[in-house]
Amino acid sequence: MISVLGAGAFGTALAVSMQRESDARTVWLWGRNADVMAQMQASRETPRLPGVSLPDGLTCASDMASLPAHGPILLATPMQTLRALLTTHAAQLSHRTLVICCKGIELSSGLRASEVLAEVLPDATPATLTGPSFAADIARGLPTALTLACGDANCAETLQNQLSTHSLRLYSSTDIIGAELGGALKNVIAIACGAAIGAGLGESARAALLTRGYAEMQRMAAALGAQPETLAGLSGFGDLTLTCTSEQSRNYRFGASIGRGEAFDPAVTVEGAATARATHDVAKRLNLDMPITAVVTGLVEARLDVATAMDMLLSRPLKKE
Ligand SMILES: NC(=O)C1=CN([C@@H]2O[C@H](COP(=O)(O)OP(=O)(O)OC[C@H]3O[C@@H](n4cnc5c(N)ncnc54)[C@H](OP(=O)(O)O)[C@@H]3O)[C@@H](O)[C@H]2O)C=CC1
Ligand SMILES: O=C(CO)COP(=O)(O)O
Secondary structure (H helix, E strand, C coil), rough: EEEEECCCCCHHHHHHHHHHCCCCCCEEEECCCCHHHHHHHHHHHCCCCCCCCCCCEEECCCCCCHHCCCCCCCCCCCHHHHHHHHCCCCCCCCCCCEEEEECCCCCCCCCHHHHHHHHHCCEEEEEEEEECCHHHHHHHHCCEEEEECCCCCCHHHHHHHCCCCCCCEEEEEEEEHHHHHHHHHHHHHHHHHHHHHHHCCCCCHHHHHHHHHHHHHHHHHCCCCCCCHHHHHHHHHHHHHHHCCCCCCCHHHHHHHHHHCCCCCCCCHHHHHHHHHHHHHHHHCCCCCCCHHHHHHHHCCCCCHHHHHHHHHHCCCCCCC
16 A cells, blocks of 8 residues: 655656556545545546546545555655644654655755654654656656665665556665755756746856756765765756756746746745755855855845846856866
8 A cells, every 4th residue: 555645746646656557556645635635536636737537546535544554655745844744643654654755955944854754753764755757747657767765775675666667667775865965956956047047048057057056966965975876866967957957847937937037926836945045054054165056045035136146156266177
């Protein structure tokens, strides 16, 4: 049995993919809104994934008391809601294997998701599922490759086998730190790339931001104990590439709206906004040079405009690559 908490675009897409491509599995999808979940259970569709049918066998529920007693639990609500989710449902979630699917750094603490989990539920087993994937692609059964990281190699392999489908190919890793940081920090760089394109600064500027942004990601990951090869993999370089180059990305589109000077719908999940601010704080604490993250924080907080931000980056002293 696989359980998924969070019936937004990503949680639902994972549930659909895992149920549709295996008769042997049964997937249970939980969302906090009883009316929405009853509607999904009855209609077999959701406005979060237009055109996608929820397969038979997928149960949509809002009552945590009916959480299946066995099997991994995927956590697919946004990063800044993770602590509240874990705290509210601590009784049902402690001692379970919890697979974190959100991407970000907690703003109030500067912690990664698995660190938040360890604080709230020290007896649970944390794992992370992350990498380049749009919910709409997964839900349509398009080919996708992700990283499944868990500190225990046997657990990582078990989860890899439990959660992979024919189209959703999971690679295992024991480097949770690297996997989480890749997924969190790439969203900040995607905002920068979107802003550059939105402001008409050109593809070359985007390539420069993507590459120098990757250098910042590697710098922070090394300081926090990640393995360099993890950053070069699906959860780092892979997801950075996807998010910085696709209009499908909400972080990229948010940046593009800043670049064009347009408003952006505040109801849309944009993980990189809070994560930029959290990362900027952590970088200052660790004395790490992260200039792109610093200017993205200024853009998000509306302290900077794109022209000033780019000028700040271009006027830095010349240095070795
Ligand atoms: N969408 C994508 O392509 C991908 C997303 N992700 C990651 O997945 C995470 C979720 O994103 P996504 O599904 O797209 O976001 P959505 O905005 O589509 O959905 C968020 C979901 O979380 C629910 N939620 C919000 N706060 C709480 C809370 N306090 N308790 C319980 N449920 C809550 C919302 O419920 P309600 O509707 O009631 O507000 C909604 O169902 C993010 O970290 C994102 O980076 C990762 C890879 C791909
Ligand atoms: O994480 C994602 C792709 O891997 C989804 O990106 P956005 O959250 O920017 O839409």
